[in-house]
Amino acid sequence: MTSWLASISPPSRRDRWLQWCLRATAWVVGGILLFLLLFLLREAWPVLRDVGLMPLFDDPSWHPTEGRYNLLPMLAGTLYAAVGALLIAAPLGWACAAYAVYFAPRRLAAWLQKLIALAAGIPSVVYGLWGLVVLVPLIAAYQPPGASLIAAVLVLAVMILPTIILLTESALRSVPRELLHGAAALGLGQWGSLRRVVVPAARSGLLAAMVLAAARALGETMAVLMVAGNVVQFPATVWDPIRTLSANIALEMAYAMDHHRAALFASGLVLALLVIALMLMAACLHSPCPARESRRGRWA
Amino acid sequence: MVRAAQRNPSANSVSDRIAGKSLTLAALLVAALILWVVVDVLWQGAGRLSWEFVTTAPSDVGRAGGIAPMLVATMLILAVCLAAATPMAIATAIWLAEFAAAGRALRLSLDVLAGMPSIVFGLFGYVFFVHMLGLGFSILAGGLTLACMVLPVVTRACEESLRALPDGYRLGCAALGVSRAATLWRLQLPAAMPGLAVGIVLGIGRALAETAALLYTSGYVDRMPTSFSDSGRALSIHIFDMSMNVPGGDRGAYGTALVLLVMLIGINAVVFAISTWWSETRLEQA
Amino acid sequence: MNHYEQLVPLHAQSRPVVMDADSGRRDYIVTRALSMHYGERQVLRDISLQVAAGRITALIGPSGVGKSSLLACVNRLTDMLPGAHVNGELRVGGVDASHAATDVIALRRRVGMIFQKPNPFPLSIWNNLAFPLREHGVRAKSQLTEAITTALQEVGLWGEVKDRLHAAALSLSGGQQQRLCMARALALQPEALLMDEPCSALDPIAVGVVEELIARLRGRYTMLIVTHNLAQARRLADDVALLWPRDGAGELVEQGPAAHLFDSPRAAVTAAYLRSERI
Numbered sequence: 001m002t003s004w005l006a007s008i009s010p011p012s013r014r015d016r017w018l019q020w021c022l023r024a025t026a027w028v029v030g031g032i033l034l035f036l037l038l039f040l041l042r043e044a045w046p047v048l049r050d051v052g053l054m055p056l057f058d059d060p061s062w063h064p065t066e067g068r069y070n071l072l073p074m075l076a077g078t079l080y081a082a083v084g085a086l087l088i089a090a091p092l093g094w095a096c097a098a099y100a101v102y103f104a105p106r107r108l109a110a111w112l113q114k115l116i117a118l119a120a121g122i123p124s125v126v127y128g129l130w131g132l133v134v135l136v137p138l139i140a141a142y143q144p145p146g147a148s149l150i151a152a153v154l155v156l157a158v159m160i161l162p163t164i165i166l167l168t169e170s171a172l173r174s175v176p177r178e179l180l181h182g183a184a185a186l187g188l189g190q191w192g193s194l195r196r197v198v199v200p201a202a203r204s205g206l207l208a209a210m211v212l213a214a215a216r217a218l219g220e221t222m223a224v225l226m227v228a229g230n231v232v233q234f235p236a237t238v239w240d241p242i243r244t245l246s247a248n249i250a251l252e253m254a255y256a257m258d259h260h261r262a263a264l265f266a267s268g269l270v271l272a273l274l275v276i277a278l279m280l281m282a283a284c285l286h287s288p289c290p291a292r293e294s295r296r297g298r299w300a
Numbered sequence: 301m302v303r304a305a306q307r308n309p310s311a312n313s314v315s316d317r318i319a320g321k322s323l324t325l326a327a328l329l330v331a332a333l334i335l336w337v338v339v340d341v342l343w344q345g346a347g348r349l350s351w352e353f354v355t356t357a358p359s360d361v362g363r364a365g366g367i368a369p370m371l372v373a374t375m376l377i378l379a380v381c382l383a384a385a386t387p388m389a390i391a392t393a394i395w396l397a398e399f400a401a402a403g404r405a406l407r408l409s410l411d412v413l414a415g416m417p418s419i420v421f422g423l424f425g426y427v428f429f430v431h432m433l434g435l436g437f438s439i440l441a442g443g444l445t446l447a448c449m450v451l452p453v454v455t456r457a458c459e460e461s462l463r464a465l466p467d468g469y470r471l472g473c474a475a476l477g478v479s480r481a482a483t484l485w486r487l488q489l490p491a492a493m494p495g496l497a498v499g500i501v502l503g504i505g506r507a508l509a510e511t512a513a514l515l516y517t518s519g520y521v522d523r524m525p526t527s528f529s530d531s532g533r534a535l536s537i538h539i540f541d542m543s544m545n546v547p548g549g550d551r552g553a554y555g556t557a558l559v560l561l562v563m564l565i566g567i568n569a570v571v572f573a574i575s576t577w578w579s580e581t582r583l584e585q586a
Numbered sequence: 587m588n589h590y591e592q593l594v595p596l597h598a599q600s601r602p603v604v605m606d607a608d609s610g611r612r613d614y615i616v617t618r619a620l621s622m623h624y625g626e627r628q629v630l631r632d633i634s635l636q637v638a639a640g641r642i643t644a645l646i647g648p649s650g651v652g653k654s655s656l657l658a659c660v661n662r663l664t665d666m667l668p669g670a671h672v673n674g675e676l677r678v679g680g681v682d683a684s685h686a687a688t689d690v691i692a693l694r695r696r697v698g699m700i701f702q703k704p705n706p707f708p709l710s711i712w713n714n715l716a717f718p719l720r721e722h723g724v725r726a727k728s729q730l731t732e733a734i735t736t737a738l739q740e741v742g743l744w745g746e747v748k749d750r751l752h753a754a755a756l757s758l759s760g761g762q763q764q765r766l767c768m769a770r771a772l773a774l775q776p777e778a779l780l781m782d783e784p785c786s787a788l789d790p791i792a793v794g795v796v797e798e799l800i801a802r803l804r805g806r807y808t809m810l811i812v813t814h815n816l817a818q819a820r821r822l823a824d825d826v827a828l829l830w831p832r833d834g835a836g837e838l839v840e841q842g843p844a845a846h847l848f849d850s851p852r853a854a855v856t857a858a859y860l861r862s863e864r865i
């Protein structure tokens with residue numbers, strides 16, 4: 001009597017097979033990050049082993065063919081450009097998102113949304129082209145040479161604006177309406193409810209937007225490569241050219257050999273670790289309560 | 301909403317007005333900046349654009365002639381990227397949305413991967429695909445590198461769209477003794493199709509826009525590619541090369557940028573149309 | 587009801603002739619010492635329920651007591667619920683259904699389920715019925731037509747939809763959608779139907795239609811219906827089982843023929859519950 005039930009029918013065998021395939025794929029996909037870091041480490045290893053970690057930060061200069069591997073000027077250039085871009089883009093992006101969500105007439109908001117979605121899709125090399133052809137000459141006319149930290153900052157700022165705006169908008173939209181009604185009932189005006197109710201409620205989302213944009217700015221290669229001048233130095237003013245870590249890799253990878261090549265991989269690793277730190281920060285900001293994560297059932 | 305408070309004449313109205321004005325100003329500034337970039341590309345690119353431009357090979361290192369080989373190379377790279385990334389992304393998305401009880405680590409790894417600088421993917425592709433797998437500077441290597449890069453974006457978008465489906469589909473099918481494979485194939489995937497398409501379009505956008513990851517994987521050669529193991533110069537790399545390395549190449553760069561933008565916008569439209577049609581017809585045949 | 591032969595072999599083997607040796611009463615669904623946890627939290631404790639074949643058994647009790655969870659145990663839908671663990675014995679149609687190796691697909695084909703909220707698939711009316719039938723091996727058009735027609739007639743929907751079988755199921759009214767879901771379950775020729783408050787999302791007129799339908803199906807299917815509407819339980823049920831929470835988990839307080847339970851409840855809790863609901 002029980003015999004037919006004990007046997008597994010074809011459909012559930014198909015399910016088992018499906019589940020197995022999905023699990024295998026998920027493992028592969030999840031392994032890519034680990035794989036990527038291991039490869040960077042493997043390729044960077046010669047320089048870490050023979051030269052060590054410290055020279056990457058306290059050698060007198062970056063002359064890799066002569067065995068001097070100081071990454072600091074480029075690390076500084078990377079950070080200056082990213083922080084500068086954030087200082088401009090974050091307030092502007094927050095304001096624009098707040099306008100689109102709370103103040104703009106509906107038609108205008110939809111139009112703005114389309115424009116920002118378009119901007120988010122524009123390739124970074126096109127932003128670089130615009131910076132190179134339009135922005136750099138403008139800056140050069142004021143303060144030569146034009147290709148400079150400020151050019152990098154401005155191009156990056158324009159580039160990360162859509163990211164900040166889109167993420168901020170979704171953070172603002174996730175603020176419950178009841179809170180707003182409550183604020184309105186208390187007689188708070190638009191500005192008051194925005195400042196006292198919406199911003200505190202959406203704060204983690206706003207910060208996460210900034211952190212993710214920072215990661216994008218830190219890692220950007222092409223746009224910066226095209227406008228920053230690419231001189232390895234600590235910039236004295238914003239008008240001085242800089243070189244970022246990513247631009248350095250793009251510039252020198254073509255002919256780098258041996259330890260020089262390994263040093264470039266080490267700089268890639270530094271970049272990757274910086275971004276990982278930022279992404280983990282964003283992840284913590286984004287899900288303050290792990291319980292919120294809905295867990296779907298396993299199927300026996 | 302807040303707008304209701306607007307009509308209350310109160311002490312708030314002054315700060316409201318100032319805030320409204322300054323936020324409007326910020327939005328205008330943002331819109332102006334974006335329009336500046338877009339109009340600049342349209343304006344300077346339109347002069348270069350012609351039928352000949354997209355159908356002929358470049359001459360005089362790109363100052364004259366067209367971009368046909370780059371168009372073809374870009375399409376081939378994109379094809380490789382999508383062929384590798386789409387099935388993996390959808391499978392992973394299904395796993396995350398339907399089965400993964402312990403998906404936290406996988407999700408976090410995807411989020412981190414999504415934020416990785418593209419030059420890091422370039423380094424990885426250069427070591428792994430170009431050298432270790434011996435693909436050389438090729439369309440295949442470039443496409444696979446891009447696939448790694450777009451995987452997290454596509455996966456998360458697909459996962460979201462699967463999650464957005466009502467639980468009734470899943471439980472209703474289970475209660476009818478329909479296997480999960482059939483539920484997914486006949487009901488959930490077709491119903492989630494528009495969302496999946498959005499994910500894929502996001503991936504296409506990322507892949508088309510990418511430059512840094514291709515520099516050292518698919519290469520620089522501006523000849524017409526004849527196979528997937530040929531090196532091919534993507535449009536984005538062409539823009540970079542023309543503007544940085546070719547004196548007087550700006551016009552060609554702008555023309556190429558315009559083509560790239562039009563492609564990005566066009567692909568969006570086409571895929572949305574297809575996805576709508578597909579989900580309608582598939583659901584009818586289920 | 588002898589259409590589509592593909593389904594018959596499954597039936598032929600599984601048609602239950604379940605006879606409880608002691609009482610002579612045929613029980614289709616039997617649970618023994620069944621407990622259920624969601625993660626750490628226990629939701630059902632030590633449930634030993636008997637559902638008589640061919641009769642309507644109403645599962646009553648305060649909301650949140652685990653009535654729906656118990657229903658989900660019977661067709662092993664618990665396998666799909668996050669963090670759900672079930673212990674104890676479950677026999678459906680005379681066979682053990684509580685093993686990991688149990689063929690849940692076959693089990694669920696024999697035990698249909700109707701949900702609280704009508705859940706037609708986003709397909710046409712026709713395909714809502716044809717899709718699960720095809721998955722169970724009914725492919726010939728003539729057999730599909732016969733099965734679908736019969737099922738729609740059985741739930742009294744045929745007259746209303748026969749001219750628009752290819753219209754979207756979601757364009758039907760709530761009551762029609764729920765009857766479509768019942769037809770979808772009946773098309774598979776199940777032996778039992780589990781119904782999770784099938785009327786609670788419907789308007790009063792639709793409730794009447796669906797209740798009438800359930801009453802009409804009496805005797806042909808074993809039905810276990812969750813309701814917290816005592817009047818409905820009185821109208822429909824042959825047998826009643828009362829779940830009551832103790833320390834957060836539902837326990838089976840009393841079960842028996844509806845007339846006995848409603849008129850002379852044995853447990854004090856039952857009496858109190860019936861009284862409170864009447865007020």
